[in-house]
Amino acid sequence: MKREIMIEGMSCNHCKMRVENALNNVAGVHSAEVILAEGKAVVESDSSLSNQQLIEVIDDAGYDVIEIK
Numbered sequence: 001m002k003r004e005i006m007i008e009g010m011s012c013n014h015c016k017m018r019v020e021n022a023l024n025n026v027a028g029v030h031s032a033e034v035i036l037a038e039g040k041a042v043v044e045s046d047s048s049l050s051n052q053q054l055i056e057v058i059d060d061a062g063y064d065v066i067e068i069k
Contacts, residue, residue: 001047006040006066007058015063022061026053 010016016034019041023032028049034041043054055065 001045003043004040004069008064008066010036010063018061019058019063022057026057
């Protein structure tokens with residue numbers, strides 16, 4: 001399942017790597033790529049992984065989720 005997650009608060013490459021690493025360490029995530037210029041992460045994951053779980057991981061990394069498509 002592919003999801004686009006709009007994230008607020010990322011401003012540099014360190015932010016990008018922090019969010020990517022956090023997402024890629026979640027069981028059920030196959031890949032996560034942050035596109036800093038667009039303020040979003042593209043995540044491929046199992047459909048059993050809920051949006052809420054992804055929101056919590058990003059929140060724990062210190063950033064805010066605006067929307068998940």
